[in-house]
Amino acid sequence: GQQLNQSPQSMFIQEGEDVSMNCTSSSIFNTWLWYKQEPGEGPVLLIALYKAGELTSNGRLTAQFGITRKDSFLNISASIPSDVGIYFCAGRWEYGNKLVFGAGTILRVKS
Amino acid sequence: DTAVSQTPKYLVTQMGNDKSIKCEQNLGHDTMYWYKQDSKKFLKIMFSYNNKELIINETVPNRFSPKSPDKAHLNLHINSLELGDSAVYFCASSRGLNNEQFFGPGTRLTVL
Numbered sequence: 303g304q305q306l307n308q309s310p311q312s313m314f315i316q317e318g319e320d321v322s323m324n325c326t327s328s329s330i331f332n333t334w335l336w337y338k339q340e341p342g343e344g345p346v347l348l349i350a351l352y353k354a355g356e357l358t359s360n361g362r363l364t365a366q367f368g369i370t371r372k373d374s375f376l377n378i379s380a381s382i383p384s385d386v387g388i389y390f391c392a393g394r395w396e397y398g399n400k401l402v403f404g405a406g407t408i409l410r411v412k413s
Numbered sequence: 414d415t416a417v418s419q420t421p422k423y424l425v426t427q428m429g430n431d432k433s434i435k436c437e438q439n440l441g442h443d444t445m446y447w448y449k450q451d452s453k454k455f456l457k458i459m460f461s462y463n464n465k466e467l468i469i470n471e472t473v474p475n476r477f478s479p480k481s482p483d484k485a486h487l488n489l490h491i492n493s494l495e496l497g498d499s500a501v502y503f504c505a506s507s508r509g510l511n512n513e514q515f516f517g518p519g520t521r522l523t524v525l
Binding site: 335337339344346347350388390392394399400401402405406 | 417453454455456457458461468469471503505510511513514515516517518519
């Protein structure tokens with residue numbers, strides 16, 4: 303069956319460090335989305351990617367749609383305490399109509 | 414100016430009861446969704462409505478019945494609640510089926 307894997311599962315980093323997380327799919331995606339969820343809140347859209355190779359930034363966040371269309375990464379530069387939360391990748395398979403989510407990356411930042 | 418809102422925020426109830434969760438969006442979107450987030454934070458789609466028509470119906474027990482009275486509302490009714498129904502339920506909306514989805518704040522359902 304089709305699988306979506308997100309890694310790492312969790313990260314505990316020092317404030318100021320850069321962070322990288324990624325998602326890989328067993329099948330081709332035509333959309334990659336990155337969301338952040340804070341405790342007690344719903345996921346908030348950070349970056350949307352629609353084309354293979356697309357590289358998009360949102361402040362200190364940068365995400366890329368992999369050339370193979372089977373992966374995406376999210377980088378956060380110079381992390382700050384408010385970056386804490388769960389980051390989810392999500393996407394649609396090439397012939398699918400629903401959004402599937404990765405298992406999430408829990409980010410903790412030490413100040 | 415809340416975009417996607419849900420009520421209630423918290424719902425604690427006994428096994429066997431029937432309960433409803435309401436969702437409203439003021440974004441003018443055509444498509445609305447219900448997701449379930451389990452204790453491991455895994456998010457899974459349950460239903461999707463486009464222009465009040467059911468588009469996606471995942472393998473969800475038929476105790477769960479969504480209802481969309483108009484494009485701006487999608488309610489979720491759950492009959493005969495079970496312990497395993499305890500989770501956070503998120504409503505979301507998007508302009509169309511393939512557009513970015515915007516999520517509500519969630520409803521934490523606890524079945525005792």
